[in-house]
Amino acid sequence: MDAWNALTERITEIETLSGVHALLEWDQQTYMPRGAAEGRGRQSALLARLRHERFTDPRVGEWLAELAHAELDAPRRAAVRVLTRQYRRATCLPAALVEALGHARNEGYNAWMAAREADRFAPFEAPLQRLLDLTREQAAAYGSAAHPYDALLEDYDPGSTVAELRPMFTRLGAELNVLLDALAGRPHPRGFAGALDVDGQRTLSERVLDDLGFDRSRGRLDLSEHPFSTGIGPGDTRITTHFHAENFLAALGGTIHEAGHGMYEQGLRTDRPGWGLDVAAGMGLHESQSRFWENIIGRSLPFCRYLAPHMQALWPDRGITPEALYGAFNRVERSLVRIFADEVTYNLHVVARFELELGILEGNLQARDLPDAWDDAYRRHVGVVSPRPHDGVLQDVHWSGGMFGYFPSYTLGNLYAASLGATMQAELPDMWRNVEAGHFAPILAWMRAKVHVRGSEADAPEIIRDACGMRDPVADLMDSLWARHGALYGVTR
């Protein structure tokens, strides 16, 4: 077991460095003075290099090769499988390609910023083309897969493939449009609007976090421009939010979303340091946890019944009722920009991007084609077209950083969350009564047992299959959306 001990010792060191790296990034977005930006860049780059050097050390490959033939129990076999996949991906790209990608991402980001500023696609076109070329090279270098896009998906959602996602997303897009067409023209549910003081927002958010089960003795809530969650080490999971006096419900939804991510991190096992197993099994599964709490729980009427008295106590005489909150949480409208989209339309933004990214990887779309292709995909899938590239093809940062293959995670998260919610509802008959009573512990315990403690022992699709059985996630998601929005808008399927 020398190889096993050497390997886990090395991976423990890398995990420790990852936590330190996460602290650098958390601090950068919360408390870092602005004069520290340049120095922080050097600190982050050094940490990234140290982690990379330690992981791509040829000895790591030798230990893994030796362990591939060793007699190991099932979790250790899983550890070797997961680490071998990561090692292969970290070492299989030619150094020249890695360097070229680094430069292209940097230039891409700067060009994208300039293009957004100017509201013109042109300044982004050449750098984007360079990124497309290099990304196709990268997918090829990752090795044979049924579809070149599969090679990219493995970075974010190992276990997912185009063969499986394409029909699922196509069907989901069509069914979402049926729902949106049914809702269109109907009056929006009455909601709650009005400014709420930020001190009260903070008090209530912390109360909700505590009730949900986000452990603030092993984590924190802070403020940042863009909400995020991060794991700094065992016992140290931090989330951020951003309060607006004018729009507390959106901020609260965001806080619950990040708490979902955070509770996943807090639920990962800590007794296997260096196994590489106790991390999220992909971004889609991570997103399932945030979306489950934000959408399935947080937008439900029982949750509004739990929340309303707390809000009334803080802000009496403001007409806060469970029904008003429920209406406000569930407004639906086709919209141009993904990050502001409601939970129904959101997935159509992803369906459109997935189609475009497949076209890019298949070699059918070049940078110069993308503005028109974007508008065309939006017309067909989302039903709206932006008059300005700023809110069209330039709206997302992802491509400028060479992140192709990430977008499906968001909708995978919604699909997984829907199946988890449907299964939980069947297995925990008191689920909604508990939500209404603010008693979330049984829900979190179920999720811990079915998802969190498994870490990356299996890929996400297998974890979901084990948790939910053979379900139809598109049907689960559509059922959930129809149940809430159909009722609120007074339409039936």
Added chain:
Amino acid sequence: MDAWNALTERITEIETLSGVHALLEWDQQTYMPRGAAEGRGRQSALLARLRHERFTDPRVGEWLAELAHAELDAPRRAAVRVLTRQYRRATCLPAALVEALGHARNEGYNAWMAAREADRFAPFEAPLQRLLDLTREQAAAYGSAAHPYDALLEDYDPGSTVAELRPMFTRLGAELNVLLDALAGRPHPRGFAGALDVDGQRTLSERVLDDLGFDRSRGRLDLSEHPFSTGIGPGDTRITTHFHAENFLAALGGTIHEAGHGMYEQGLRTDRPGWGLDVAAGMGLHESQSRFWENIIGRSLPFCRYLAPHMQALWPDRGITPEALYGAFNRVERSLVRIFADEVTYNLHVVARFELELGILEGNLQARDLPDAWDDAYRRHVGVVSPRPHDGVLQDVHWSGGMFGYFPSYTLGNLYAASLGATMQAELPDMWRNVEAGHFAPILAWMRAKVHVRGSEADAPEIIRDACGMRDPVADLMDSLWARHGALYGVTR
């Protein structure tokens, strides 16, 4: 210049890691959730190990040896001198001794905590004896010095020696006692007392920091249990404070003290990364910066004239006058505990410890002797004796962590600060008018030019000599203390 480039690249990496390490420690004392303690310990230990491995790499020794014979300009020669000294100290101790010291410090700290808790010296005696033995071994291993204590001083105050400190501290102790005897029995100056709201304390503290010249765009003020200052990187110097509603003036003094440390860090050059030069030239000089601002500036009547109107604006009708603040800032009384001592008595606490530490290093004092030796030294130097070991021989953490040789820094800081203040007053005739007007920029600029920008190009005694000429620091400190306290207590020399 290959060796120079390789060396500075390596040292830059170590400096970057040091900044990351400082962030880990800052976070631990400010925002870290308590559940993260164990993981944070591992992160800090890993960073310490990485820094040590990188610095003690034999190639560093080879580069330094090569550069010792190279033709270099004066600052590069200084860099090689400073780094060679550090390298020698980092590599000259046998590994077994380093390990034994590590264990003994850990055990010493735990035993000290237990002994404090029990208010009994006995549980600390054996672990302390082990630390004394190992510290003597360590001093011997550092190599030949005129006095074994000199070898320890070099860790904290390179350039200072027992031959120089012993007569200076003896004389200072005697002269301080003359002053304290003169003040004894006289009525204390009238001061200001009363609770002040913490929000106002924060507002005023930030205003004072900005006025003094602590740059909050390249630093921060946060809260922690024990105030401290730390450099996280170029453009990132953080200080902390602790507000008490009941005792704002002490908290403000502490904040100004930390700001003095912080402004020193902010004044260090940033254009020579990897030279190892742009760090403080010892703890005594660092302390001179905090004490200069806290005592020479912060306890002066002109400063009270600057401060009083700001306090009156925040807290009207509380009888806040410059004279009341001046009285409150300058109360003097022999006291048992160093960290609560006034600025006069403080140095006597150091004189007593210095005498004891010399006895330890000369082999004349063993652990079992220390309770009585402590009380005896206190009786002779400080004029008070604690009835309880908790506030006597057990009052400081330093020895429990093997820190012998650190205490002189505190009084060196007061001595350097007094000479700097006296010289500044002669060179900047408007100095006190500027303080009264809240116009501290010329003072900070003078300090920057004379002290900060020099970094570690020379040892502290040489930097002070260059800044102040040949002065008598004991006379400077005594003049400053007599001028304020003599006048307030109505006694003349």
